Structure formats: structure tokens, C-alpha cells
Amino acid sequence: MANFTKEEIDVVVVGAGPSGIAVAACLNNLGINNVVLEKQDCCAYLWKKKTYDRLHLHLSKDFCSLPYMSHKTSSPKYMPKKEFIRYLDEYVDHFNIKPKFKTCVEAAFYNNQEKKWNVKSRNLTSGEIELYVSDFLILATGENNLGYIPKMVGIENFEGKIIHSSDYRSGEKYKDKKVLVVGSGNSGMEIAFDLSNYESHASIVVRSPIHVLTREMVYMAMLLLKYLPIYLVDTVIAIYAKFMFGNLAELGIPQPEEGPFSVKISKGRSPVIDVGAINKIKLGQIKVLPGISYIKEHTLVFDNGNEHQFDAIIFATGYKNIATKWLKDYSSIFLEDGTLINWKGENGLYCAGFSKRGIAGISMDAIAIVDDIKTIRGDKI
Structure with a gap:
């Protein structure tokens, strides 16, 4: 036993991950006692062990820092x-x-009698069961949890061979292979580009x-966007993009009717940041294909x-x-499929890093959550 x-x-x-350590930093900054539980053997496991080799931040470092610590000028x-x-x-x-x-x-469940969260965990090294009883529970497992x-x-x-992009490192092992990438977001486009660089026959x-x-x-x-309304910025950037890339629909890449940043707000979909894939598509080095029937x-x-x-x-x-698998009542923050409803749930339950706003969104979440905890605790701090 x-x-x-x-x-x-x-x-x-x-x-x-970035969400959890951002929250912990804000808590530590106020002297609020906390514990961070991590299933893996390191911080930022996905960044360290589940991302492809050529990955770069798609946004400038100015928009990718965590609370209270900017990036070095160098x-x-x-x-x-x-x-x-x-x-990190x-x-x-x-x-x-x-x-x-x-x-x-x-x-994890909220004990109504104790007015406390009960979080049951297992030490994967010793097998020991650990129960944490807390006033607040913060889910910082983030959007990039289990490959779908x-x-x-x-x-x-x-x-x-079938793999998820989280298990892809580089195109080296796929040289001269015919490889299909399913998914045309940032990861999909960059992986197709990388495959082509390693002389595989890439399609997307x-x-x-x-x-x-x-x-x-x-x-x-x-x-x-700091100075102009979003519709105007959308118009300017869409014109710029068409001038740069031409009519992408002719390449099999249709564009939404909404502008790029309106789509980000309304549907949570980020624009694809081109790292060279479009030129390879134009040259026929990457093929664009429609949906799969079977x-x-x-x-x-x-x-x-x-x-x-x-x-x-x-x-x-x-x-x-996958937080919905172990959180007993998640109805105040998630739909059944795990889609975020609110960053703040009931009884001191919070979510960090689920807002689909990248590193900047993680920082905003962490600050908002800890400010709310500070307000609730009042003179306890």
C-alpha cells in the first residue's frame, strides 16, 4: 500500500510550463505560500523536449516576456x-x-464542508500519494497539453509512419520520403518548410x-494596434500581405473574410507566420492538398x-x-471538450495559459489571477 x-x-x-512559473513568480513576489506540481522531470517540458529544432518565437521578444523580467537587450x-x-x-x-x-x-475537488480544495497527486518516483489542501487552485497545464x-x-x-508534430524534431530522417503534413497553422507550415529543406517530398x-x-x-x-482601431490595422496589414504574397487562393490557400487580428479575437486563430514555406509552395517544392476523404x-x-x-x-x-479528466467539477471554467469559458471559476479556481494569446496572454493571466487572489485574501498578505 x-x-x-x-x-x-x-x-x-x-x-x-511558462504559465505555471509565471503564476508562481507573481505569488512569490507577494509572499503567498504556494506549491507547483509538475508531472514531468523539468520546467517547460514541452519547450525542452516536445518542439522541433528550428522553432523560433514568432513574435518579437518585446511581446514575449513573463511578469517582472524582460529579455536581455543582447x-x-x-x-x-x-x-x-x-x-525560462x-x-x-x-x-x-x-x-x-x-x-x-x-x-482535484472542492470540499464544501472545509471550504478548501483537495488535490490528490502521486509521486511518480516513490509511488507516494500526496494530498494538498488549499484555498486556491490554479490550472496552468496550458493549451499545449496532449497532442491531438x-x-x-x-x-x-x-x-x-504516423506522428504528432510534438514528436517531430527535424526533417533529416525524412530525406527522399513522401511526407504529408496535416494542419496548416504555424507548426504545420514550418514543419513542411523544414521537411523541404531536408529534401523530402513535402505536401501540406x-x-x-x-x-x-x-x-x-x-x-x-x-x-x-496601440493607436488605431483593429479594423483599420486589419485593412493595412491585409493589403501589405497581398502585395507581398500575391493571391494565395490561387495556390490553394484561401483567406478568411475577416481580417487577421479580428479572426484572432473572434475565433482564437493566429495568423500563420511565413518562414519561407510560401516561396517553396510557389516553386512547387511543397504541394498544397485539400481535405482528406479517407x-x-x-x-x-x-x-x-x-x-x-x-x-x-x-x-x-x-x-x-486533459485537465477535465482529473478536475471533478470544471463547469465554471471549461466546456465538456475542454474549451475555456472563463479564466476565473468558482471557489478560488483559476486557469492560466488557456486564452490562446501566446506568452503575452500568459503574463496577463498570471498578473490578473494573482491580483484577484490578493484582493480576496485582503489583509492576509
């Missing part, structure tokens, strides 16, 4: 993965954040309308009736929120 420990604490934070404007990970590690050290690693939360591969007709019959499925911009277009828009052993049949053979399929189809 596993050993059992119990600890009372002010705040439990679940997750030690850091590149668009930070590569290694540089950003170094920043320095952030953890600076704010004296000490997560409990290899600790998996198995259940959609159900498709015949997918179980495919005899080639583009099903839904998307906006394609450059990093500098987004940077300019972020500055303009999958056979070695080939895929597409919505236009065409059939193509592939050695591998890489799904850049996003992630699933």
Missing part, C-alpha cells in the same frame, strides 16, 4: 528555442520557483481559410478525388486539454 502525506498550503499550481529579436528556454530557466532561478517534479495530479490526432476513415490501415493539407503574414507584418500590427494502406484519397502515396503523415493538429 502506497504511503500517504497531507500538506496545507495557500495555493496549488498545476503545471510548471537577445535576438525573434528568439530561437534554445534562447527562450535559457530565459533563468526566470525560475530568479524567482526561486521550486516545482515538485514527477508529481502527477490524479484528482483526429479520427479519420481508414487511419488504422495506414502502413507508413490546407482545409480552412488562413491568413499568412510575415514576422515584421505582425510586429508592425502590434505597434499600430486513408488506405499506402495512399490517401483527397476531397478532390485525387489519390497520392505517402511514406509518413505528420499531424500538426493541435492539442487537447
Whole structure:
């Protein structure tokens, strides 16, 4: 029988990615007692072990810092993965954040009699059961939690390689292979570009309308949005993008009727930041294909009736929120599918990093959550 420990604490934070450490830093800054529980063996596990090699921040570092710690002036404007990970590690050290690693939360519920959160976790090293009793519970597991591969007709019959983008590192092992990328967001487009650079025969499925911009277009828009209404910024950037890329619909890449930043607000979809994929599509080095009808052993049949053979399929189809599996009553913050309703739930329950606003959104979430906790606690601080 596993050993059992119990600890009372002010705040439990679940997750030690950027969201979790941002919240912990804000709590530590006010001297609020907290514990950060992390299933993996390090902070920022996804950044360190589940991202592809050529990844860079798509936004300028000016919009990608966590609370109370800006990036160094010597850091590149668009930070590569290694540089950003170094920043996160320095952030953890600076704010004296000490997560409990290899600790998996198995259940959490609000005890109405005690007026406390009960969070049950398991130490994955010792097997020990740990119960935390707290006034506040903050879910900081974020949007990028569990890789999602959609159900498709015949997918179980495919005899080639199938992976999620979180397991992709580089195109080196796919040289001379026919590889299909499913998903035309930032990860999908960048992976297709990377595959092509390694001389694979890359194709990408583009099903839904998307906006394609450059990093500098987004940077300019972020500055303009401080002074101009969103519809005007959308108009200026859309004209700029059409001048830069031409009519992308002719390449099989339709665009939404709404402007790029209106779409971001209304639907939570970020524009695709082009890193070179569009030029390769124009040169025929990356093929654009429509939606998939069904999958056979070695080939895929597409919505236009065409059939193509592939050695591998890489799904850049996003992630699933799995907090709903262990949180007993999540109705005040999530829908059944894990979609965020509110950043603040009932009885001291909060969400950080689910707002689809990137690192800047994580910072805003962390500050708002801890300010709210400070207000509720009053003179306890």
C-alpha cells in the first residue's frame, strides 16, 4: 500500500510550463505560500523536449516576456528555442520557483464542508500519494497539453509512419520520403518548410481559410494596434500581405473574410507566420492538398478525388486539454471538450495559459489571477 502525506498550503499550481512559473513568480513576489506540481522531470517540458529544432518565437521578444523580467537587450529579436528556454530557466532561478517534479495530479475537488480544495497527486518516483489542501487552485497545464490526432476513415490501415508534430524534431530522417503534413497553422507550415529543406517530398493539407503574414507584418500590427482601431490595422496589414504574397487562393490557400487580428479575437486563430514555406509552395517544392476523404494502406484519397502515396503523415493538429479528466467539477471554467469559458471559476479556481494569446496572454493571466487572489485574501498578505 502506497504511503500517504497531507500538506496545507495557500495555493496549488498545476503545471510548471511558462504559465505555471509565471503564476508562481507573481505569488512569490507577494509572499503567498504556494506549491507547483509538475508531472514531468523539468520546467517547460514541452519547450525542452516536445518542439522541433528550428522553432523560433514568432513574435518579437518585446511581446514575449513573463511578469517582472524582460529579455536581455543582447537577445535576438525573434528568439530561437534554445534562447527562450535559457530565459525560462533563468526566470525560475530568479524567482526561486521550486516545482515538485514527477508529481502527477490524479484528482482535484472542492470540499464544501472545509471550504478548501483537495488535490490528490502521486509521486511518480516513490509511488507516494500526496494530498494538498488549499484555498486556491490554479490550472496552468496550458493549451499545449496532449497532442491531438483526429479520427479519420481508414487511419488504422495506414502502413507508413504516423506522428504528432510534438514528436517531430527535424526533417533529416525524412530525406527522399513522401511526407504529408496535416494542419496548416504555424507548426504545420514550418514543419513542411523544414521537411523541404531536408529534401523530402513535402505536401501540406490546407482545409480552412488562413491568413499568412510575415514576422515584421505582425510586429508592425502590434505597434499600430496601440493607436488605431483593429479594423483599420486589419485593412493595412491585409493589403501589405497581398502585395507581398500575391493571391494565395490561387495556390490553394484561401483567406478568411475577416481580417487577421479580428479572426484572432473572434475565433482564437493566429495568423500563420511565413518562414519561407510560401516561396517553396510557389516553386512547387511543397504541394498544397485539400481535405482528406479517407486513408488506405499506402495512399490517401483527397476531397478532390485525387489519390497520392505517402511514406509518413505528420499531424500538426493541435492539442487537447486533459485537465477535465482529473478536475471533478470544471463547469465554471471549461466546456465538456475542454474549451475555456472563463479564466476565473468558482471557489478560488483559476486557469492560466488557456486564452490562446501566446506568452503575452500568459503574463496577463498570471498578473490578473494573482491580483484577484490578493484582493480576496485582503489583509492576509
